[in-house]
Amino acid sequence: MTVRSVEVELGVGAALPRARRRGFFERHQSRIRALGSIVVVFALWELIGRFVITNRLFFVPLSSVFASAGDLWARGELQLHVRTSFLEFALGFGAAALAGIALGAAMAVRRALRDYLDPWVAFLYATPTVALAPLFILWFKLGIESKVAVILLVSIFPILLNTLTGIEGTDRHLIEAARSFGARPMQIFAKVMLPSALPVIVTGLRLGLARGLVGVVVAELFGAKAGLGYLILYSAQTFDMAALFAGVLILALAGVVSSEALKALERRLAPWRFVEVER
């Protein structure tokens, strides 16, 4: 037996041939399963509504919900409710996003500001602020202002706190590297802290979004002239289950779509966090 060593030429940096393209079902496996799950549950809903719980005061089949939504649309009511709620939400959540990110960032870089605001953030975050909705209705009347205020208040804190922790959590090695290249404090903030915190901020936006949607409904339940929350309340009072479910479904759909959009944004902003793992 002889001892020998084998030298292997390793292709440093050489481009590898493209991996075998996986089939359609393999690539979309998760999505196909999710879709299948939705289809099954909706089918069960329809069947239970038709054959099991036949009392229309308690439950209605899915087809009736769609019919009711179509009916409301034809009368122009649904558009009004969706438009009203959407406007309230857009204003409230937009304000919460701007103020939350600005305040969170300011608190992260200014120690004194943080010390002053910390107790109030903790206090208000812990308070079930939707409980203040009746008070806001009293202050701002039935108009849009009261809803915007409620949505702003319930959705600002996850955004603010995530911005704060995101910026504070910036890898100090990266800050030091930037400093070593002569970056000024404003440059370190804009070119290192903010991009580093961005994925965490988007997660905060996602959490705030979910709370904001609850805020829309609750605010409208306490007093409104239009909106999806109003539609739900009014339908419940007139025992119109189909319209009630239509309102709930639209809200759920809005929540899912916007949340997925933000998730997609997270992936785009921080691809290094989502390195694909074989499962």
Added chain:
Amino acid sequence: MTAKLELRGVSKWFETRSGDVVEALRGVTFDVHAGEFVSVVGASGCGKTTLLRLVDGLLAPSRGEVLLDGRPIAGPGLDRALVFQLDALFPWRTVLDNVLFGLEVQGRLGEEARRAAGELLRFVGLGGFERAYPHELSGGMRQRTNLARALAVDPEVLLMDEPFASLDAQTREIMQAELLRIWNARRKTVLFITTRRSTSPTGSSSSRAGLARSATSLPWTCRGRAGWT
């Protein structure tokens, strides 16, 4: 030959949270000439990284002075670049944008700079990876990006903090040879820090460096202190 870099009785101590004073360096005196490659060899925890941070200007000495071209160092400057121990690359920037970072913050970004950065990447063997992100690269490639980022600002003094410590033996050897090649080609003044003599490029048998020397022969007080690496 005049000294490029001079350390005159440099001491540095830190105050910990509990109020204790930890001494990292005491009375360090040595100088480095222009174009020289000096390795500082010492056990971990003896203040080598602190030394580099003082020279880079990230820290100020507690006593003594650090002079560059005869002038005290006031802060990080365009004439020095630090290559970090861990590849402190920005994960949201492509390889090319990482390399351009120094020029960008110094307002020296232009078509010419981009072209030069691309050339530099080919020089360190990363041609074709300009648009890749750090997480898509191997450890050795990341460390070469790190090196290219420091070279991109065209510093007079290159400060290297155990840049190859985390690499495997084979990659380390390749990188050391590459560093010597770069040093030979560009004639930078290099201050290189390492724990082991064998990991110093100038200590390796393949060294062809005429001017290279090891700083262990210098009056160097190395005090073993856990926690300071």
